[in-house]
Amino acid sequence: MGRWRTTCGILLAICVAASIPAAAATDDAARAAAEGWLKLRDAGDYEACWNQSARFFRQKVTSDQVTKDEWKEGSARYQMYLGRTLSRKLRSLEYMDRLPEFPPGRQAVVRFDTVFERTGTMVEIVALMLEDGVWRVSATR
Numbered sequence: 532m533g534r535w536r537t538t539c540g541i542l543l544a545i546c547v548a549a550s551i552p553a554a555a556a557t558d559d560a561a562r563a564a565a566e567g568w569l570k571l572r573d574a575g576d577y578e579a580c581w582n583q584s585a586r587f588f589r590q591k592v593t594s595d596q597v598t599k600d601e602w603k604e605g606s607a608r609y610q611m612y613l614g615r616t617l618s619r620k621l622r623s624l625e626y627m628d629r630l631p632e633f634p635p636g637r638q639a640v641v642r643f644d645t646v647f648e649r650t651g652t653m654v655e656i657v658a659l660m661l662e663d664g665v666w667r668v669s670a671t672r
């Protein structure tokens with residue numbers, strides 16, 4: 532009986548320990564995808580932002596009768612309004628299986644405390660969805 536408990540305890544510890552790196556890797560992937568997309572936007576690479584966005588994002592933009600080029604122009608104007616990004620710090624990262632008005636599936640919401648040159652401090656919110664095994668931006672605010 533004592534060996535059984537010891538064996539079960541060891542197996543439980545191994546399972547818990549093995550799940551921690553997997554969760555951390557998931558957190559890193561979603562956070563990195565959000566940060567990478569925002570860095571592209573900061574650099575004015577709206578074409579890359581568009582290409583790295585979720586299909587849902589691109590379909591939503593174009594279903595609102597905005598072309599890809601109009602979205603890129605609007606993004607550039609918005610970035611000009613904000614000014615240069617001075618700092619960005621992770622505030623929170625939350626996972627869920629459903630966001631209202633989004634298709635079902637694995638979702639993440641990442642919040643950053645960001646300081647911009649012209650507008651000062653604001654909270655940036657990036658929603659992502661897991662699409663074909665890759666975290667892709669599905670909305671920003």
